[in-house]
Amino acid sequence: MGYTFSGYRRPDGRFGSRNLVAIIPSVICANDVGQAIQRQVQGTVGFFHHQGCCQLPSDLRRVTDTLISLGRSPNVAAALIVSLGCEGTDVDRLQAELEATGKPVRRIGIQALGGTSRAIQAGIDAAQELVMAVSGQARETADISNVVMSIKCGASDTTSGMASNCVIGYVADKLVDLGATVVFGETTEFLGGEHILAWRAVGGEDGPVGRKIYQIVDEMEKRAMALGEDMRGGQPTPGNIAGGLSSIEEKSLGAIVKSGHRPIQGVLEYPQFVTTEKGLWIKDTPGREPEILTAMAATGAQLMLFSTGRGAPQGFPSMPVLKICGNPHTFERLSHDMDVNAGRIITGEASIEEVGEETFQRLLEVLSGAMTHNEALSYFGSMDIFCLGPVI
Amino acid sequence: MSEKPEARIALQVDEKDNTATIFADDIRAGDTVEIRDPQGGRHTLTVLSDVPYGHKIALRDIARGEHIIKYGESIGAAQRDIPAGDYVHVHNIAALRGRGDL
Numbered sequence: 001m002g003y004t005f006s007g008y009r010r011p012d013g014r015f016g017s018r019n020l021v022a023i024i025p026s027v028i029c030a031n032d033v034g035q036a037i038q039r040q041v042q043g044t045v046g047f048f049h050h051q052g053c054c055q056l057p058s059d060l061r062r063v064t065d066t067l068i069s070l071g072r073s074p075n076v077a078a079a080l081i082v083s084l085g086c087e088g089t090d091v092d093r094l095q096a097e098l099e100a101t102g103k104p105v106r107r108i109g110i111q112a113l114g115g116t117s118r119a120i121q122a123g124i125d126a127a128q129e130l131v132m133a134v135s136g137q138a139r140e141t142a143d144i145s146n147v148v149m150s151i152k153c154g155a156s157d158t159t160s161g162m163a164s165n166c167v168i169g170y171v172a173d174k175l176v177d178l179g180a181t182v183v184f185g186e187t188t189e190f191l192g193g194e195h196i197l198a199w200r201a202v203g204g205e206d207g208p209v210g211r212k213i214y215q216i217v218d219e220m221e222k223r224a225m226a227l228g229e230d231m232r233g234g235q236p237t238p239g240n241i242a243g244g245l246s247s248i249e250e251k252s253l254g255a256i257v258k259s260g261h262r263p264i265q266g267v268l269e270y271p272q273f274v275t276t277e278k279g280l281w282i283k284d285t286p287g288r289e290p291e292i293l294t295a296m297a298a299t300g301a302q303l304m305l306f307s308t309g310r311g312a313p314q315g316f317p318s319m320p321v322l323k324i325c326g327n328p329h330t331f332e333r334l335s336h337d338m339d340v341n342a343g344r345i346i347t348g349e350a351s352i353e354e355v356g357e358e359t360f361q362r363l364l365e366v367l368s369g370a371m372t373h374n375e376a377l378s379y380f381g382s383m384d385i386f387c388l389g390p391v392i
Numbered sequence: 393m394s395e396k397p398e399a400r401i402a403l404q405v406d407e408k409d410n411t412a413t414i415f416a417d418d419i420r421a422g423d424t425v426e427i428r429d430p431q432g433g434r435h436t437l438t439v440l441s442d443v444p445y446g447h448k449i450a451l452r453d454i455a456r457g458e459h460i461i462k463y464g465e466s467i468g469a470a471q472r473d474i475p476a477g478d479y480v481h482v483h484n485i486a487a488l489r490g491r492g493d494l
Binding site for chain 2: 157158159161162191192193196221224230231235241243244246247248249250253254257309327329346347348
């Protein structure tokens with residue numbers, strides 16, 4: 001069909017939908033300096049997470065890996081690493097792996113520079129130079145197969161599984177058929193529907209991918225129970241229940257609708273960046289927004305389709321998030337936060353295919369530079385990296 | 393959105409479902425709703441209790457312990473007998489997953 005978008009070509013051949021300079025604090029303790037730099041310099045975004053020190057080694061590796069993947073995203077043109085100087089994150093590896101992408105990378109250290117004010121000054125100078133170096137880059141035509149789309153549902157109600165997730169499933173199938181990559185997650189919301197996903201795994205339910213799907217659900221269920229509690233009271237959320245979702249199974253069965261119908265190629269780890277993977281993939285993530293949006297941006301996704309019924313307003317600093325709203329009342333009430341009205345499916349005014357095609361067109365526009373509602377409002381300040389172990 | 397009065401509809405996702413989801417405001421006990429099934433069929437059902445927008449009703453009598461079916465799959469079990477047309481939610485059904493006591 002020859003679908004294309006206009007993107008920024010990166011040294012590794014990928015195409016970004018945005019041309020951002022990423023401020024990357026290596027640790028939570030560097031956030032205040034990073035935020036001062038980010039506020040001052042146009043064209044920057046910050047990954048202001050809360051990890052990077054006093055954690056188990058496996059979690060520190062995960063934090064370093066995730067920050068590397070965030071910086072590798074094609075939406076990131078250049079990076080400024082803001083280090084404190086005594087953190088547990090491997091800042092040398094972060095810097096080396098980002099430099100290996102061929103993108104401009106700068107690094108400042110708060111302790112080495114003599115404190116907060118000197119670090120802010122040096123950081124503003126560095127970020128300004130990076131923005132001015134990359135801001136003149138022009139967009140180029142890219143084939144749709146270069147797209148990595150992430151998908152997610154949040155603040156769900158019963159319209160999500162019956163309208164907005166159906167629309168995302170339609171777009172997911174279309175992108176997979178066009179040779180692109182689609183990634184979905186929220187392992188918590190496979191509970192009760194994991195057999196359906198396992199049946200769709202390449203190699204079937206008993207193959208390695210099918211078994212891995214059962215395994216990640218089992219591990220997640222056991223993590224919750226290891227604390228002597230079960231998930232009721234936390235999942236579904238009070239808002240889900242007020243919206244008519246009666247159990248985690250109902251929430252899950254509605255949630256997996258957004259993955260469409262294509263075979264599942266494999267399971268990605270939380271920090272994993274996709275390189276050659278095409279088709280539909282699962283990423284093992286929790287359902288909460290700040291952590292899963294980080295994981296999806298770290299996948300290298302140029303954008304996200306986000307389904308909601310009750311109205312989730314947030315996005316992510318380096319990844320445009322297009323809101324597909326299944327509830328017609330919410331779409332009217334939150335018209336400045338929602339992008340596509342899938343509530344017309346509930347009222348019978350439009351079909352899944354009609355809203356799906358409309359969403360696909362919006363997706364191409366957003367990939368080419370059109371802002372989503374949350375982007376225009378800069379509603380993307382909360383992000384975090386999901387870690388498994390305790391803070392020690 | 394148009395000004396026409398909203399249809400009092402309830403959607404059944406899968407032919408195996410024993411529940412349908414109401415998408416109409418202010419449904420009161422004794423009201424009738426139009427059930428739309430996945431084959432395009434339509435019939436009416438009297439609702440036995442007040443049901444909020446986006447919440448479910450039983451399409452037929454469901455016995456205590458029986459699975460509650462939506463999307464053609466189990467979403468939990470009935471905690472007591474639920475007659476056709478009655479409100480189905482956390483007060484009379486229980487999840488069977490994500491809990492440590494089963």
